[in-house]
Amino acid sequence: xxxxxxxxxxxxxxxxxxxxxxxxxxxxxxxxxxxxxxxxxxxxxxxxxxxxxxxxxxxxxxxxxxxxxxxxxxxxxxxxxxxxxxxxxxxxxxxxxxxxxxxxxxxxxxxxxxxxxxxxxxxxxxxxxxxxxxxxxxxxxxxxxxxxxxxxxxxxxxxxxxxxxxxxxxxxxxxxxxxxxxxxxxxxxxxxxxxxxxxxxxxxxxxxxxxxxxxxxxxxxxxxxxxxxxxxxxxxxxxxxxxxxx
Amino acid sequence: xxxxxxxxxxxxxxxxxxxxxxxxxxxxxxxxxxxxxxxxxxxxxxxxxxxxxxxxxxxxxxxxxxxxxxxxxxxxxxxxxxxxxxxxxxxxxxxxxxxxxxxxxxxxxxxxxxxxxxxxxxxxxxxxxxxxxxxxxxxxxxxxxxxxxxxxxxxxxxxxxxxxxxxxxxxxxxxxxxxxxxxxxxxxxxxxxxxxxxxxxxx
Ligand SMILES: Cc1cc2nc3c(=O)[nH]c(=O)nc-3n(C[C@H](O)[C@H](O)[C@H](O)COP(=O)(O)OP(=O)(O)OC[C@H]3O[C@@H](n4cnc5c(N)ncnc54)[C@H](O)[C@@H]3O)c2cc1C
Numbered sequence: 177x178x179x180x181x182x183x184x185x186x187x188x189x190x191x192x193x194x195x196x197x198x199x200x201x202x203x204x205x206x207x208x209x210x211x212x213x214x215x216x217x218x219x220x221x222x223x224x225x226x227x228x229x230x231x232x233x234x235x236x237x238x239x240x241x242x243x244x245x246x247x248x249x250x251x252x253x254x255x256x257x258x259x260x261x262x263x264x265x266x267x268x269x270x271x272x273x274x275x276x277x278x279x280x281x282x283x284x285x286x287x288x289x290x291x292x293x294x295x296x297x298x299x300x301x302x303x304x305x306x307x308x309x310x311x312x313x314x315x316x317x318x319x320x321x322x323x324x325x326x327x328x329x330x331x332x333x334x335x336x337x338x339x340x341x342x343x344x345x346x347x348x349x350x351x352x353x354x355x356x357x358x359x360x361x362x363x364x365x366x367x368x369x370x371x372x373x374x375x376x377x378x379x380x381x382x383x384x385x386x387x388x389x390x391x392x393x394x395x396x397x398x399x400x401x402x403x404x405x406x407x408x409x410x411x412x413x414x415x416x417x418x419x420x421x422x
Numbered sequence: 423x424x425x426x427x428x429x430x431x432x433x434x435x436x437x438x439x440x441x442x443x444x445x446x447x448x449x450x451x452x453x454x455x456x457x458x459x460x461x462x463x464x465x466x467x468x469x470x471x472x473x474x475x476x477x478x479x480x481x482x483x484x485x486x487x488x489x490x491x492x493x494x495x496x497x498x499x500x501x502x503x504x505x506x507x508x509x510x511x512x513x514x515x516x517x518x519x520x521x522x523x524x525x526x527x528x529x530x531x532x533x534x535x536x537x538x539x540x541x542x543x544x545x546x547x548x549x550x551x552x553x554x555x556x557x558x559x560x561x562x563x564x565x566x567x568x569x570x571x572x573x574x575x576x577x578x579x580x581x582x583x584x585x586x587x588x589x590x591x592x593x594x595x596x597x598x599x600x601x602x603x604x605x606x607x608x609x610x611x612x613x614x615x616x617x618x619x620x621x622x623x624x625x
Binding site: 225226279412416 | 423424425426428429430432445453454455456460461503505539540603606621623624
């Protein structure tokens with residue numbers, strides 16, 4: 177092992193910026209040192225001010241592991257935040273950003289892990305779940321997946337066209353949207369917060385009970401949704417959570 | 423590398439700066455992070471077991487454990503997700519006092535902490551003894567809420583906070599340094615925030 181130790185940080189160039197919803201924008205980064213990753217993993221991003229002050233945050237990878245040396249991060253703007261407003265207001269195509277990864281070895285799924293899967297996301301918590309759904313599509317996996325996705329209003333459904341397109345294929349992927357502050361637009365969807373009855377109905381869409389369940393979002397969302405899963409009879413041992421902290 | 427256009431208004435004053443490990447930022451709230459759902463453990467069902475390998479040395483129920491000497495600790499804590507929180511106030515039983523009550527001295531150099539959720543994390547014995555760590559029972563003078571690991575959690579404030587196992591139900595001496603839950607999933611075996619030992623590949 178004579179190789180010089182490499183800094184875990186690398187620069188990545190923003191190659192594309194795509195607005196997903198009024199509050200969420202996707203940033204595509206070309207990695208200078210491409211890495212292999214698993215669906216559900218995240219990167220740490222580090223911003224440095226001219227005086228050397230650094231801010232660092234974690235962002236889940238939205239793209240599928242199969243999509244090459246460009247990764248997609250979907251970042252929600254928190255108005256009084258430090259890092260997310262920088263991305264929304266300042267970052268531009270061509271900028272170089274420092275990041276390291278892939279990180280996290282628990283909230284991950286590969287088609288070889290099997291299923292059925294129950295995925296539950298609140299707001300930007302859908303991002304790592306999107307990587308899993310995209311990975312399943314890339315692999316033409318037959319693993320049955322139900323995605324329960326909770327947002328406030330229809331216009332905040334991140335990746336909406338892509339998710340509805342996948343739902344329409346009827347190939348074992350089922351999308352359950354729930355809007356907490358607006359009437360539902362699709363007959364199969366809901367307009368309330370995720371609760372036990374809703375989880376039971378989502379489970380009924382799977383051919384067998386799930387072998388793995390993934391819940392991601394704000395802390396309050398994850399606590400409530402994980403409890404709804406447990407009350408719907410899902411064993412705590414198969415539930416994996418990722419909390420965005422705030 | 424300076425990031426184009428990034429000027430932070432959050433730069434902490436220099437006297438607090440020295441208390442913030444590299445790559446961390448100061449947080450006023452108390453974020454919650456865990457790998458699974460929050461277990462609800464009732465104190466009447468709670469117990470704590472001290473083990474050497476597979477062999478139990480001593481087991482305490484909630485009342486017995488609360489009868490051990492209680493110590494206060496106010497410490498800065500550092501989460502690997504990059505927040506640091508100053509002056510968190512805890513009360514609990516020092517690991518030293520647990521060992522004393524069991525009538526032993528550390529038989530090996532390593533421990534695994536166990537949680538009700540099946541979580542484990544490894545900590546060298548020298549980092550848990552000599553007043554460095556406790557099994558915390560109170561936070562801000564009140565019972566620790568389930569979200570933050572109550573009824574009892576480990577508190578090892580000088581290491582990244584994933585070492586401070588929530589919903590603690592036992593400490594186990596091991597012959598070797600055995601990686602726990604996050605240590606098997608890409609996180610550093612020791613986790614010193616001042617050396618930025620976040621991930622396995624960090625020196
Ligand atoms: C594993 C992981 C994956 C994640 N993935 C994603 C993802 O895919 N997409 C995504 O959008 N987010 C994700 N997050 C959340 C992300 O890391 C950031 O927490 C988020 O972007 C907010 O950062 P910020 O700097 O904009 O806000 P911060 O500055 O951290 O502030 C967050 C909130 O706290 C308050 N706050 C904190 N400090 C202060 C202060 N000093 N003064 C005033 N207010 C303060 C503010 O109200 C603000 O709204 C993830 C988090 C984790 C842990």
